[in-house]
Amino acid sequence: MRENEFPHSFPAGADAPLERRRRTGGRGADRQRRGAENSKYLNLVNGMSKSTVLTVEALEAVHDASLTILEEIGMDIILPEARARMKAAGADVTPGTDRVRFDRGLIMDMMSSVPSGFTMHARNPVRNVEIGGNNLVFAQIASAPFVADREGGRRAGNQEDYRKLVKLAQSYDIIHTTGGYPVEPVDIHASVRHLDCLADMVKLTDKVFHCYSLGAQRNLDALEIARIGRGITAEQMESEPSLFTIINTSSPLRLDGPMLQGIIEMSSRNQVVVVTPFTLAGAMAPVTIAGAVVQQNAEALAGIAFTQMVRRGSPVMYGGFTSNVDMKTGAPAFGTPEYMKAVIAGGQLARRYKIPYRTSNTNASNTLDAQAAYESALSLWALTQGGGNFIMHAAGWSEGGLTASFEKFILDVDMLQMVAEFLKPLDVGEDALGLDAVRDVGPGGHYFGTAHTLARYETAFYSPILSDWRNFETWTEAGRPTTYDHANRVFKAKLNEYERPPLDPAIEEELDAFVARRKAEGGVPTDF
Amino acid sequence: MRENEFPHSFPAGADAPLERRRRTGGRGADRQRRGAENSKYLNLVNGMSKSTVLTVEALEAVHDASLTILEEIGMDIILPEARARMKAAGADVTPGTDRVRFDRGLIMDMMSSVPSGFTMHARNPVRNVEIGGNNLVFAQIASAPFVADREGGRRAGNQEDYRKLVKLAQSYDIIHTTGGYPVEPVDIHASVRHLDCLADMVKLTDKVFHCYSLGAQRNLDALEIARIGRGITAEQMESEPSLFTIINTSSPLRLDGPMLQGIIEMSSRNQVVVVTPFTLAGAMAPVTIAGAVVQQNAEALAGIAFTQMVRRGSPVMYGGFTSNVDMKTGAPAFGTPEYMKAVIAGGQLARRYKIPYRTSNTNASNTLDAQAAYESALSLWALTQGGGNFIMHAAGWSEGGLTASFEKFILDVDMLQMVAEFLKPLDVGEDALGLDAVRDVGPGGHYFGTAHTLARYETAFYSPILSDWRNFETWTEAGRPTTYDHANRVFKAKLNEYERPPLDPAIEEELDAFVARRKAEGGVPTDF
Numbered sequence A, B: 001m002r003e004n005e006f007p008h009s010f011p012a013g014a015d016a017p018l019e020r021r022r023r024t025g026g027r028g029a030d031r032q033r034r035g036a037e038n039s040k041y042l043n044l045v046n047g048m049s050k051s052t053v054l055t056v057e058a059l060e061a062v063h064d065a066s067l068t069i070l071e072e073i074g075m076d077i078i079l080p081e082a083r084a085r086m087k088a089a090g091a092d093v094t095p096g097t098d099r100v101r102f103d104r105g106l107i108m109d110m111m112s113s114v115p116s117g118f119t120m121h122a123r124n125p126v127r128n129v130e131i132g133g134n135n136l137v138f139a140q141i142a143s144a145p146f147v148a149d150r151e152g153g154r155r156a157g158n159q160e161d162y163r164k165l166v167k168l169a170q171s172y173d174i175i176h177t178t179g180g181y182p183v184e185p186v187d188i189h190a191s192v193r194h195l196d197c198l199a200d201m202v203k204l205t206d207k208v209f210h211c212y213s214l215g216a217q218r219n220l221d222a223l224e225i226a227r228i229g230r231g232i233t234a235e236q237m238e239s240e241p242s243l244f245t246i247i248n249t250s251s252p253l254r255l256d257g258p259m260l261q262g263i264i265e266m267s268s269r270n271q272v273v274v275v276t277p278f279t280l281a282g283a284m285a286p287v288t289i290a291g292a293v294v295q296q297n298a299e300a301l302a303g304i305a306f307t308q309m310v311r312r313g314s315p316v317m318y319g320g321f322t323s324n325v326d327m328k329t330g331a332p333a334f335g336t337p338e339y340m341k342a343v344i345a346g347g348q349l350a351r352r353y354k355i356p357y358r359t360s361n362t363n364a365s366n367t368l369d370a371q372a373a374y375e376s377a378l379s380l381w382a383l384t385q386g387g388g389n390f391i392m393h394a395a396g397w398s399e400g401g402l403t404a405s406f407e408k409f410i411l412d413v414d415m416l417q418m419v420a421e422f423l424k425p426l427d428v429g430e431d432a433l434g435l436d437a438v439r440d441v442g443p444g445g446h447y448f449g450t451a452h453t454l455a456r457y458e459t460a461f462y463s464p465i466l467s468d469w470r471n472f473e474t475w476t477e478a479g480r481p482t483t484y485d486h487a488n489r490v491f492k493a494k495l496n497e498y499e500r501p502p503l504d505p506a507i508e509e510e511l512d513a514f515v516a517r518r519k520a521e522g523g524v525p526t527d528f
Helices: A020-024 A027-041 A056-072 A080-089 A104-111 A159-171 A193-204 A216-230 A234-239 A257-268 A289-310 A337-353 A370-385 A406-423 A435-441 A472-477 A483-497 A505-520 B020-024 B027-041 B056-073 B080-089 B104-111 B159-171 B193-204 B216-230 B234-239 B257-268 B289-310 B337-353 B370-385 B406-423 B435-441 B472-477 B483-497 B505-520
Strands: A075-077 A099-101 A117-120 A129-132 A135-140 A146-149 A153-156 A243-248 A272-276 A279-281 A316-319 A322-325 A357-360 A390-395 A403-405 B075-077 B099-101 B117-120 B129-132 B135-140 B146-149 B153-156 B243-248 B272-276 B279-281 B316-319 B322-325 B357-360 B390-395 B403-405
Touching: A027 A406, A056 A099, A056 A104, A056 A289, A056 A337, A056 B435, A075 A080, A075 A289, A080 A099, A080 A257, A080 A289, A104 A289, A129 A135, A135 A159, A135 A406, A146 A406, A159 A193, A159 A406, A159 A483, A193 A216, A193 A505, A216 A234, A216 A243, A216 A257, A216 A505, A243 A257, A257 A272, A257 A289, A272 A289, A272 A390, A279 A289, A289 A316, A289 A322, A289 A337, A289 B435, A316 A337, A322 A337, A337 A357, A337 A370, A337 B406, A357 A370, A370 A406, A370 B370, A370 B406, A370 B483, A390 A406, A403 A406, A406 A483, A406 B337, A406 B370, A435 B056, A435 B289, A483 B370, B027 B406, B056 B099, B056 B104, B056 B289, B056 B337, B075 B080, B075 B289, B080 B099, B080 B257, B080 B289, B104 B289, B129 B135, B135 B159, B135 B406, B146 B406, B159 B193, B159 B406, B159 B483, B193 B216, B193 B505, B216 B234, B216 B243, B216 B257, B216 B505, B243 B257, B257 B272, B257 B289, B272 B289, B272 B390, B279 B289, B289 B316, B289 B322, B289 B337, B316 B337, B322 B337, B337 B357, B337 B370, B357 B370, B370 B406, B390 B406, B403 B406, B406 B483
Parallel strands: A135 A390, A146 A403, A243 A272, A272 A316, A279 A322, A316 A357, A357 A390, B135 B390, B146 B403, B243 B272, B272 B316, B279 B322, B316 B357, B357 B390
Antiparallel strands: A075 A099, A117 A129, A146 A153, B075 B099, B117 B129, B146 B153
């Protein structure tokens, strides 16, 4: 048989096993069933050998250049308390300014106490996630100001959208943690938004969640909500990291007050800090990818070192978020070849420092078209081959992160599951090698009805959520749906199926009381 | 700056360099210029370390099982002359049947003379392609019965569509060779179709082309057309492989007469044979990917060994084309996690035998939607990391190969160029590390106007053909175009720009005379 001929010339007498009748129907039912089957995605291990874009010498050159930056130029540290702590640790603080310079020996001493791996604890222990090594953890989109679905278009986020997206995150095991507010619910006043949102995280999901570092009181409230949600003491929580915060540097070479405060509050209590420079080459970082990665590394090392100045051995991740801009417009670009190289270089640096690596599933498309898919797929390629451990914005990111897309969320879940299936070790046992099946069938036959096939066909291959493999005629009869159409249908069906995970009523009561009290107290100041 | 905030808070005083005005216009002009700039894609080298899905032991187990198949079960060889040649070489031919069994020593002896690399010669030497090692060569889609563009819909192919697709292949340097007829032009009678089509290959392109093995006379005509096109003697052509043929086994375990005849005609003249089993797991091969790869390997080794029986040292490639079927419908699936593993396993086998590796850029979508993009991107991921050397169907493949899509061709060209950019070694010279630029800008600044940026911004990053990075508002004003819309516009513009590559009038005259004579002789029989 020639290539491409297959669909024309189905082998004579062949019959797809058992379920051929499903060709034109029952897709919804299939998908529903699959939803319950995907617990195989809880603990992902990436056993692939990791790719490199830097030689050993180049890796050392990047490392060395970034230490030179910290030593010679330094960082602006916009918080007196942080500067004081850095000075106490041995950094060179220029009096009367924000500037702090770090000796390379000091940085590397601090890096020496960073744990190479740790567990983040969820209120449901099944949802605990292992961070570091070859573990691969996916977190939902965070921090989009807008939300979109096909019917509602693109709009500012509100509490209802927020809750829907959180429910979707709970609905798929491949989404291991949430990650900040998937969309900013602007209908909740900023002074109490974190209270409502984090209480929802506890109630609507049983997964690890994130707290924004936007002032110490928000951190403290989040810590308390996480503690209540898990039903444990503050002491136990201190020995079991249960909350994480993203710390973005203000590139180039600056750490803002709320971020530094967040490190102090979180690291001092042994909670998880993810230090992530957002270094767009040609904008806030040098136009060369190597230069942008050097700057990323300098900023990341400074932030990570500070976590260890606050508390030796506290859990922290190395975040990489270097991409390029469209030099014609200044618009940020994602999922590009340059992004891929930066992701892989970041992984090499993180492994050099033996620290877990955080990266992202990105794209810059304004809709759910081919661009959204190829930019995301290229991101997934790079972060998988580059050894990403903790993947922020893994599902739902659209429009360069400005929009949380319901349809993109489903597309990403499907692609993440494909990555997980790709990473499953290939079965090469004697039975899988299939010599007996080949003997059974022999030259010129087919395998549809063999015992070897019948025993395996139901679970032999990944069943995608969205891929439409119907032939052209059947697909045309169905109205020629695109991936966008399928994703639109699936996200609504999934929301209809949603059930809240069990929560001890005493915990819910304590949580509600805490939120009510803190609201009565006025929440937090909003003049940060 | 927090992640995602970038487009909201463009750095104060920042201005994208020089070309900011292009934000809302001039895209067409940009693209035209880029088209002429892409000669950097002529000779691609894939220096990435190759991924593996088989351990050393598993690789040997697959190898061993496939040799057991050839020894114990054998292949049906549907051509007496081929069986006679195999018998003469030492194979075990069962009298009165098509069955031939191959001792593993015989197979490995034949594999020992396979060249690990070679050059395929085009009529324009700039278009010569190196096959094997770390070289990466992309060939256009081949053999689709249907063609599609948005306006014309999906329809049977004709000569006009055929020519348009061939012109597009000529228009992009990332498409290194054509690869069979991109669409079957059914308006040309089958008896003379190869004459018109191959003459067009010579006239409309200056790249290496393919000849179908559908009867010896077609091979002989193709050999003569390739020779005339290059303006060389038959002797020179015999020392400079200039034509390739895809040899598909008729899985399971059968080689049909025209394919065997093709090997005889091509290998005996030192032309390139690409032996490619089309082993769909669960249909024509065992339902396990390991089993399908075992069968693929058995069939590939048999075909490759036969090329060496015909002529020791003749150029040949190991083709892998294992994917899975949708077990609910029997429909073939492509660009799946299973496909990825099979592609990578095939690469390991080809490297084990030190033979160039042919694979494909696949997808099963019926349109240019997200599925088309993610299945292709996953294919590209696997074939790049798996060490593919010669990539058939690299651009234009749609609907599982049933349709050559004009828009998909452009999408694929863009993705192939992204792969090429990804594979370009990262510049880590002192200047690229950018320490001086970081010193210039310091904490809190931006890099838009620095000398380091201005010297590089025009060529710093890949400029995609299709990706739409405009902000939501500008994109909305433009009518919210999708990738499909952009691809539709680009393919038409590219066809308008097409110019025939120079061809010596004497060669064109000789070519026309040959085609006219062969047509007058009636072409070839069509009762194969």
